[in-house]
Amino acid sequence: MIITVTLNAAIDKSLSVPNFRLGRRHRTVEQRTAAGGKGVNIARALKTLGQPVIATGFAGGPTGTRIVDQLTEESILNDFVRIREESRTNTAVYDPTNGQQTEINxxxxxxxxxELELFRDKLLYLARGADMVVMAGSLPRGVDSDIYAHLIRELRKSDVMTLIDTDGEPLRHAARAEPDVISPNVLEAEELVGHEFNDDEDRIIAVGEMVEQGAREAIMTLEDGCVACVLVDGHAQRFRVSVPTREDVAGVGAGDAFLAGYVAARYSGKSPADCLAYGVxxxxxxTNHLGAGLVEAREVDRLLSDVEVRALSAPAEVS
Incomplete structure (x- = not known):
């Protein structure tokens, strides 16, 4: 079983608005509303990919009820802690004429x-029957930035694999708690290591730096794939994985779909290189779909033949 944790779950509205301009009136040409938050998006994709998953986190007020109801309608197993305050609503506006996206969270x-103590107890209970726990997304108000780090240490006692996708101080604390995998995007990775990246060589070096901070493995997602430092037969191996650029319908949630694919492949026992390729x-x-966590398994299998995986013995090999 795979558990996804979404501490700041939401109702996500995705709108397609041609020629979007601030200060003007617009009409959508396509829209979608769904339960969201990074962990929820990952759970949705995992369900589509045929993996056993249960989503947990916090849900509050009528919006929280709607989140739980929508997950149930999608046949996604869930067990959320109900809280007093209202869960949030996020809005993403995609302009199909220029590919730009505007997100309001x-x-x-x-x-x-x-409420936090109730969640800890629930997660540790669920983890008794789990192999992997994916913790993803921002934190709600009132939750300390080291919460993921504390949960990682607790889950380690149950011999559960932990994967983290967050940013800022929560990511910094989590990395030091020695999770199995961290998966930031470029901006999040730059903030974590403390400097900007100019090219692939910088990024390949950076995933090694992230591992040095405590994570056993580090994967940095890019627009065209990822760079990674993962364990192969117990030894650190760097990879550059890429896919040809394509015209997107929308890119919101692509990182969530990547991590879901990676987790699905890893849960199935595939090799590290194959896990990265499947995630990419x-x-x-x-990106063919408006809304996060949406994938079509047949199309993923078709795209696999276009994915290039390069194993790198050292950062200096990157051109």
């Missing part, structure tokens, strides 16, 4: 210490 509810194919396929 609410801060989310405040969570009390009692899922991320690329998801």
């Amino acid at each position: 609410e801060r989310g509810p405040a969570v009390s210490e009692k 194919a899922c991320g690329a396929e998801s």
Whole structure:
């Protein structure tokens, strides 16, 4: 079983608005509303890919009820802690004429210490029957930035694999807690290591730096794939994985689809290189859909033949 954790779950509205301009009135040509938050998006993709998954986190107020109801309608197993304050609503506007995206994410509810303790107990209970726990996304108000780090340490006692996709201080604390995998995007990785990247060589070096901070493995997602430092037969191996650029319908949630694909392949026992390739194919396929966590398994399999995986023995090999 795979568990996904979404502490700041949401209702996500995705709107396609041609020639979007601030300060003007617009009409959508396509729209989609769904339960969201990074962990929820990952759970949705995992369900589509045929993997056993249960989504957990916080859900509050009528919006929280809607989140749970929508997941149930999608036949995604879920077990959320109900909280007093209202869960958030996020809006993403995609302009199909130029490919630009505008995202407006609410801060989310405040969570009390009692509610947080209830969640800890629930997660540790669910983890008894789990192989992997994916913790993803921002934190709601009132939750300390080291919460993921604490959960990682607790889950390690249950011999559960932990994967983290977040940013800022929560990512910094989480990396030091020695999770199995961290998966930031470029901006998140730059913030974590403390400097900008100019090219692939910088990025390949950076995934090694992220591992040095504590994570066993590090994967940095890019627009055309990823760079990674993962374990192969117990030894660190760097990879550059890429897929040809393509015209997107929308790119919101591509990183979530990547991580879902990677987790699905890893849960199935595939090799590290194959896991990365499958993740990249899922991320690329998801850009064909308006809304996060949406993939078509047949199209992912078709895209796999276009994915290039390069194993690198040292950063200096990157051209």
